[in-house]
Amino acid sequence: MSTETILSLLGIYLFIAVGFGAKWTFKEKIDDRTITLLSVYFLQIFLTFWGLLKRPIDTELLFAPALYLGISLLALLLMIPLAKMLFDNPKERSIGTVAALIGNTGNLGIPLGIALFGEMSVPYLTLINLVNVFVVYTIGVFYYSRGEFSVRDSLINILKLPVLWAAIVAIALNLIGYIPSPAVDKTLMMGAYASMTMQLVLFGIYLYGIKLGEINLRLTAWVNGTKFVLIPVIAFVVLGMVEMDATVKGILFLELVVPLAVANVNLASLYNCSPRTVTVEVFTTSVVFLGIAFFLPTLLQMF
Template sequence: MQTLFSILGIYLFIAVGFGAKWAFKEKIDDRTITLISVYFLQIFLTFWGLLKRPIDTALLAAPTLYLGITLLSLILMIPLARMVFADTKERSIATVAALIGNTGNLGVPLGIALFGEESVPYTTLINLVNVFVVYTIGVFYYSRGEFSVRGSLLNILKLPVLWAASFAIILNLVGYTPSPAIDKTLMMGAYASMTMQLVLFGIYLYGIKLAEINLRLSAWVTSAKFLLIPLLTFGILQYVEMEPMVKGILFLELLVPLAVANVNLASLYNCAPRTVTAQVFLTSAAFLGIALALPAILKTF
């Protein structure tokens, strides 16, 4: 029940965005909100998360494995998506969407709900890895719908979040600790970023029409998210020596539904943002049912 309440509390802000767009229609400019979120507020979120506590090398096994499974899934998805989808934008979405999970806004609070506060160091570092996945692989594929390979690579370098994350890691490694005043400022920006991403998701959700949902793409993304990746993860974890709790956290972080960051990038690079929003919504709705069985699933580790 606590798991369900954690998820519903997050979904409340999605409802706020949906209601705001329903009430004010064109007065709300979703493109402007996207730019503010991606280019400004997410910098605060990145610094706050990466300076929260020292990076302990003993904790790096889980995020390293998370990255390895993500890259292995990407290698599998590239040829499969190329065979199934002819349209460049659809192929980009099919390749990368399922790999960008909501490890921050949903993964961190769910980790606390299921494993306690001792999960925070692991979920924080896994979310860090996911940030780099979002702003490297994610940017490359979502911008491929409108840009060449060279242009897509340049788009990665243009985003300030990647540079902010690199700088924050350097500060962490040299032992910098923000003062209480700076930490409070970063925290305010971080929570504003998380809230705005959820509200933005609700705004895009308002524009979805059931008749416009791409059923083939939706079936593909949902299957990849909740069948291919979990089965691959479960199989790999059987051969890895790791604490059961850490295995459970890793499995959870790879199972969480699509992140709102998918919508941000699809909107930023004009890669069918309404279509991507539908995928985020469908996986988020499906996860509500899966969440009820999560405690039983995680006990298998």
């Protein structure tokens, strides 16, 4: 693994450490709920606009993100009945169903993809991250809501989040050819980086409250298994059946195996779906991925 790849990973974990250290130092003076609301309802709007207006959406590039969505949905169809059999608690069932699908395709996937594949990967990484945004704020919102809300209320919760509407507006602006001025782009970029940084800091804050005795070993084993075994196997099978450039296959596979996104914690906190339990799952997949990352160049060469 290259030095640049290692630095990309360490830079992300640095901000997680900042959140952990802040909560350890100031304890209850830091309100994690307030930070969650600020991130989800305001700053992530900037991140959405900045990412979707960064470059024109080329329809020739849509096959890779379409495959990403197809593999994610196939994995979801397999996980729904399996999670229902394994977990009686509705919150655990929701986490077990959807958590592994919401990967860190943005904060980690994009810089790591650039480090491994170069700048030619940026259009693919951006569009795959766009698909993941919709997965997060539709399927993710629905299942995290289901831990405490009815089906009807969970569907309404999807429509309440401004990020989904911001994404729709941003896509419409992109398709009609709108290009932000340098001043507007700078403003959006500032908000986007603030959003990414705050999500990582929030993850560190939740990480502080974890107690080893409270870790759900069965749920943790299930989430890591689906993330690093089930989804990669599905990806290998599907990618082996399609004609596509080997490099693009590698980019797609990378985005499917990145660890859980901090967005899982945001949604779990927003809908009171055991956010500290979800934090454990995000953390453990991040640790496991550190080991897998050293073998990524070899794995990606298999395509």
